[in-house]
Amino acid sequence: MNLRRIRKPFVMCLALAAAAGVGEAKKPKQKFIKAFVPPASAPPPPAPEIPQPPIDPAFFAKEMPRELSGPIPVHQSQVEIDMRISGSLEHFKAGSALMAKGSMELARTEFDRAVELLIGAPEPAPGRDRLIKRYRELADEIYRLESEATTGSTAEGGPVFDKAPLEEITDMTFPVEPGLKGKVKEQISSTVSQLPLETADPVISFINYFNSPNGRKVFEAGLRRMGRYGPMIRRILDEEGLPQELIFLAQAESGFMPRAVSYMQAVGMWQFVQFRGREYGLNQTQHYDDRLDPEKATRAAARHLRDLYAQFGDWYLAVAxxxxxxxxxxxxVQRTGYADFWEMYKRNVLPRETASYVPIILAMTIMAKNPKDYGLTGIVQDPPIEYDTITVTAATHLNLIADIVDRPLSLLKELNPAILWQVAPANYAVHVPKGMGRAAQAVLESIPATHRTDWRMHRVTEGESLASISQQYRVTEQALLAANPNSSSDSKGLDLRKGDLILVPACYPGAAPDQTVRRISGKRTVASRTLRAKTSSRPAAKKPAGTTTGSRGTPSSRTTTRTALPASARR
Incomplete structure (x- = not known):
């Protein structure tokens, strides 16, 4: 009974399972569809091949792009400016040569033409700033030549020196402007300086002075001249491992004038006295004084400052x-027991000039490092002085070298301020314009050593002959032939061509009594107007040294007063 009941439901389950399997087998299988993949397109039929037509290699031989089919456009104004500058230089050279020969009227005519070419350009011409720059340079060069001729400084007289500006400034006292100290304190907080900067009252008072009309003229004149020697000074300070701010010692000492001299007989840009100069290798003879050489004196000053810092361990004390x-x-230090500059200042144990000296340096540094705050951004510095150096093997007149390099004597004197009497002694290193050293050395070696102080060099111009040159220098044609035995010649004498250099056995102007300079009267010329604008407030016979009158009416660093170096300083 029980087995029959169990077997019956089991059979029914099997039957149901079989029926379900049969129904499942009858369903058709569904194909897998990729709904997210687009159907692949049929590949395009291959394109028929088209044969390339034959190309003639010479087809484009005579063709040219449209941009190059005509002449390359050149801005006419730029060409005109180049021609004006070139023509002005030619007239200036001609005027310089005429002035060296004593022909003042003809020289001024050439100078007028040189200036007229520069100022006659149209106003809106592009590149006019080049003309303006060249005009300023030309005006300075003409002024130097005129000043030399007027004062007779080309004569074999004694050297002249500029008055050191520091003497006038240190004797003055200036108030402290209310509110300026806070302004300076903010400036110092954002100023990077290797030399420590302070806001002491003496520093603020000198900032106030240099920001006044008189003091600004003194300060700006020095900043302009800094352009001539600044790169050289910074290079040497860097090589000696010194703070760059020490460059302002030279501005305070001399206003960057290489021939500055003080009442204490300190000489040169860095104001060395005799014994200190010799201590650092600055030799002094009757022919030259190395204290006047900017590069040699800068090297000596840097080493002296380095030694002073090693001695005192404080830059303020080293500067003092x-x-x-x-x-x-x-x-x-012994009297006060303090190795501190400001303590010495308060106790009044330093010389008066020294007590003002350190604040002056700090005031100049602060103002120069914050030019916008003091209205100094518009100052245009002089171009740096660059030169080659040659060694003369025999005593040589600077005028002879000037003739060889075709530059005015004033430029050679500016490059060689240490030469006292316009004659470089044997084995002396002479500076010549940049790029002319090798050629000048070669020409000098071709001149007899015994005649390098009394013979001249003449550069032949168009149309000149042996007869005209002999008349110009008042020598015979035979003397010219004898002085130039290696020059090419023909049956008529020397075969002269434009640009040739020939020796002339004649002395330079200055020693002869008939080399008196006469002023031109009558019509005012362009060059004379240019020079008159420069000299309207000072004697025409003196060259400006670059500073102004102090607040007490005494000449300061822009004065034209010049003092001959005392005999004791030349020994």
Whole structure:
């Protein structure tokens, strides 16, 4: 009974399972569809091949792009400016040569033409700034030549020197402007300086002075001249491992005038006295004084400052010792017991000039490093002085070298301020314009050593002959032939061509009594108007040194007063 009941439901389950399997087998299988993939397109039929037509290699031989089919356009104004500058230089050279020969009227005519070419360009011409720059340079060069001729400085007289500006400034006292100290304190907080900067009252008072009309003229004149020697000074300070701000010692000492001289007989851009100069290798003879050489004096000053810092361990004390000497600073330290400049200042144990010297340096540094705050951004610095150096193997007149390089004597004197009497002694290193050293050395070696102080060099111009040159220098044709035995010649004498250099056995102007310069009267010329604008407020016979009158009416660093170097300083 029980087995029958169990077997019956089991059979029914099997039957149901079989029926379900049969129904499932009858369903058709569904194909897998990729709904997210687009159907593949049929590949396009291959394109028929088209044969390339034959190309003639010479087909484009005579063709040219449209941009190059005509002449390359050149801005006519640029060409005109180049021609004007070139023509002006030619007239200036001609005027310089005429002035060296004593033909003042003809020289001024050439100078007028040189100036007229520069100022006659149309106003809106592109590149006019080049004309303006060249005009300023030309005006300065003409002024130097005129000044030399007027004062007779080309004569074999003694050297002249500029008055050091520091003497006038240190004797003055200036108020402290209310509110300026806070302004300066903010400036110092954002100023990067290797030399420590302070806001002490003496520093603020000198900032106030240099920001006044008189003081600004002194300061700006020095900043302009800094352009001539700044790159050289910064290079040497860097090589000696010194703060770059020490460049302002030269501005305070001399206003960057290589021939500055003080009442204490300190000489040169860095104001060395005799014994200190010799201590650092600055030789002094009757022919030259190395204290006047900007590069040699800068090297000596850097090493002296380095030694002073090693001695005192403080830049303020080192700068003070540079001014009054290390012995004076040592005594001040012993008297006060403080190795601190400001304590010495308060106790009045330093010389008066030294007490003002350090604040002056700091004031100049702060103002120069913050030009916008003091209205100094518009100052145009002079171009840097660059030169080659040659060694003369025999005593040589600077005028002879000027003739060889075809530059005015004033430029050679500016490049060689250490030469006292216009004659470089044997084995002396002479500076010549950049790029002319090798050629000048070669020409000098071809001149007899015994005649390099009294013979001249003449550059032949168009149309000149042996007869005209002999008349110009008042020598015979036979003397010219004898002085130039290696020059090409023919049956008529020397075969002269434009640009040739020939020796002339004649002395340079200056020693002869008939080399008196006469002023031109009558019509005012362009060059004379240019020079008159420069000299309207000072004697025509003196060249500006570059500073102004101090607040007490005494000449300061822009004065034209010049002092002959005392005999004791030349020994």
């Amino acid at each position: 010792a540079y001014n009054c000497g290390p012995v004076a600073v040592e005594r001040a």
